[in-house]
Amino acid sequence: MVATFSELRALPGMDDTLLTAGCPTRVVLDHVTSRWGVLVVLSLTNGTHRWSELRRAVDGISEKMLASTLRQLQADGLVDRVAHPVIPPHVEYSLTSRGEELAGVLLPLVEWSARHSAEILASA
């Protein structure tokens, strides 16, 4: 586990361009820290969800934002979409194994935020 950004940059496979503007890591970091992306990934840690279940689980998300968030997560290989050929249509979403991995590094951040939210907002 690295403790500083310098240590992170020094790891095999990393280099001095890490986190420069527009670098691949910044692009991916923007996706995986987007407000709705985080909440959709978290909801899917509980297992496969249908569209309408996700819409309820992610409090406050609009249809349009849910659609574009799921599209981005699919494009990034983090979420699988399965459409069952039945009438009415039955579409299910779940985390891919890469999405499960992402959830593993997101949950500690969410837990930390939950544990400290009261004191942080009180200090503001």
Place this chain on the structure above:
Amino acid sequence: MVATFSELRALPGMDDTLLTAGCPTRVVLDHVTSRWGVLVVLSLTNGTHRWSELRRAVDGISEKMLASTLRQLQADGLVDRVAHPVIPPHVEYSLTSRGEELAGVLLPLVEWSARHSAEILASA
């Protein structure tokens, strides 16, 4: 370490309102996942920085965004600002212990993003 959102909600001190719209955790999560907030916190894991050093370290940030990002991080008790009474003014920024804790849960997410950015962007 929790593995699902349901497990997180079931922890002592958490409840069913966790991550509902506008709840304290969502507010804090928005702050700590903001693009510039993440990058400023990461830069400060390397130790105390002056304004001009941060401006260089966080590639692409404007003066205005650096100012408002630092103001938010200070308000949240994550960053300390020390102004030395000399001429010309000498102002230093560093992580508080709460900020160090945040860095501890942010770094794994950044490392994951760095390791997977190439394959994620290739799959898009």
